[in-house]
Amino acid sequence: MNIKHSKYKNTGILFELLVRQVTADTLNGVESAAIKLIQKYFVKSELGKEYKLYEALTKTTTLTEGKANILVQTLLESSKKLNRRALKREKYNLINEIKDSYNLEEFFKTKLPHYKVHAAYYMLSEVQNTEALVDTNIIVNNKITLLEHLSTSDISTEKVEEDLLKEFQAYDKDTRILTYRILMEKFNGKYDGLHSSQKEVLRQYVNSVDSTPVLREFYNTEVGKIKTQLNELLSQITDKAVQIKINEVSTLIEELDKTSNVTSDNIVNILQYLELVEELKTAHG
Numbered sequence: 001m002n003i004k005h006s007k008y009k010n011t012g013i014l015f016e017l018l019v020r021q022v023t024a025d026t027l028n029g030v031e032s033a034a035i036k037l038i039q040k041y042f043v044k045s046e047l048g049k050e051y052k053l054y055e056a057l058t059k060t061t062t063l064t065e066g067k068a069n070i071l072v073q074t075l076l077e078s079s080k081k082l083n084r085r086a087l088k089r090e091k092y093n094l095i096n097e098i099k100d101s102y103n104l105e106e107f108f109k110t111k112l113p114h115y116k117v118h119a120a121y122y123m124l125s126e127v128q129n130t131e132a133l134v135d136t137n138i139i140v141n142n143k144i145t146l147l148e149h150l151s152t153s154d155i156s157t158e159k160v161e162e163d164l165l166k167e168f169q170a171y172d173k174d175t176r177i178l179t180y181r182i183l184m185e186k187f188n189g190k191y192d193g194l195h196s197s198q199k200e201v202l203r204q205y206v207n208s209v210d211s212t213p214v215l216r217e218f219y220n221t222e223v224g225k226i227k228t229q230l231n232e233l234l235s236q237i238t239d240k241a242v243q244i245k246i247n248e249v250s251t252l253i254e255e256l257d258k259t260s261n262v263t264s265d266n267i268v269n270i271l272q273y274l275e276l277v278e279e280l281k282t283a284h285g
Contacts, residue, residue, distance in 0.1 A: 003126045003138055005119045007108055009091055011047055012054030012118035020110050021102065033101035041094045046086040053078055057121055058114045060150055068150035072124070072143065079125045120145035197274050205267050215262045219270065220255040226273050227253060233280045249276065 007013050018034045025032035042048040053075045060071065098107060112118070120142040127134050204218045230250045237243055253273060256262065 003123055003130070003134060005123055007119075008095055010118055010122045011050045011087075011091070012058070012121065013112060013115065014047075014091070014094065015042060015051045015054070016112050016114070016118070017107060017110055018098075020112075021107065033097075037094065037097055037101075040097075041090055045090055046083050047090045047094070050079070050082055050087060053125075054118055054121060057117055057146065057150070063150050065147060065151045068147050071150060072146050075121070076124055076128045079128055084129060114149075116145055117149050195274060195278050197278075198271050201267060201270050201274065205262070212261050216256050216258075216260065219262045219266060222270055222274075223253050223255050226270070226277060229277050230280075233277070233284060236284045237280075246280075249273070 015038070018038050021034035022032045022038070025034060042051055056071070056075055063071065095104075098104065123138060123142045124146070127139055201222060204215065227250055230246055234243060234246050237246070253269075256266070
C-alpha cells in the first residue's frame, strides 16, 4: 500500500493555517471566522486531541536521538487511541466550513515553517493505524524527518533501518510473515529477482532475528559453503587475475565468533558473495 500525504486531512496543518488566518483577518480589520472554527473543532474534540500530538513534535527540539525516538513512538502509540471515525467526520465538517468562509485554494497556499514535520507525522500516523502492507521506505524516510527535527545529532538512515528491524523482532509470527513478504517484494523489485540461495538467506534472517545463536550458526554454515564453492570454481579458472581476486574474496569471508551478532551488513555481504558464485558458475560452467 502506498500512503499519500493530504494537507486537507492533516490536523497539524489545518490548525496552523487557521491560526495564521486569524492573524490575517485581524490585520485586515475583519471579523475572523477562523476563531470560531478553532473554538468549535479544536476544543474538547478528537481533532483537539490529535493536534496535541502534532504540537508535541513542533515544540520539541534538541533531544538526544534516543529520546527523540522514544517521543515519536509514544506519540504514534497515542494516535491509536483516538476515535478514527470521529476524526474523519470532524475533518470533513471543518473543511466544509472553511470552504464556506474562505477561498479554499488561497487558504491552503500559506507556507508553514513545520510543514515537513506535520507531513511526516501524518504519514507515520496513517501507517500506525492501517492493517495494510506499507512500503518500508515510507516509514524510514518520514521517521528520519522527525528525528532530524527533534534531535541535535545527525540521523543515519542505516540506524533507522536497524531500529525498524528491532521493532520487527517483537512482532508475532503472523505479522512477521507479512513483513517478510514486503521485504521480499521490495528486494525482488530492486534487484530483478533473487537466486534460491539468496532467498533462503533472507528467509532465515527474517525468521530468526530473535534467535541469535540459530542465525549465527546458519550464517557460519553459509560462509563455509561459499568458501567451498569458490575453491571448487577456482580450479576451473585459468585467468590469473581472476584467480587472485577470488582468493582475496575468499579470505574476506569470515565466520562469526560466539559473541558476535549477525547484522544487516553481514546479510548483504552474503547475498553479494552468493551472487558472485552464481556469476562464476554461469561463466565457467
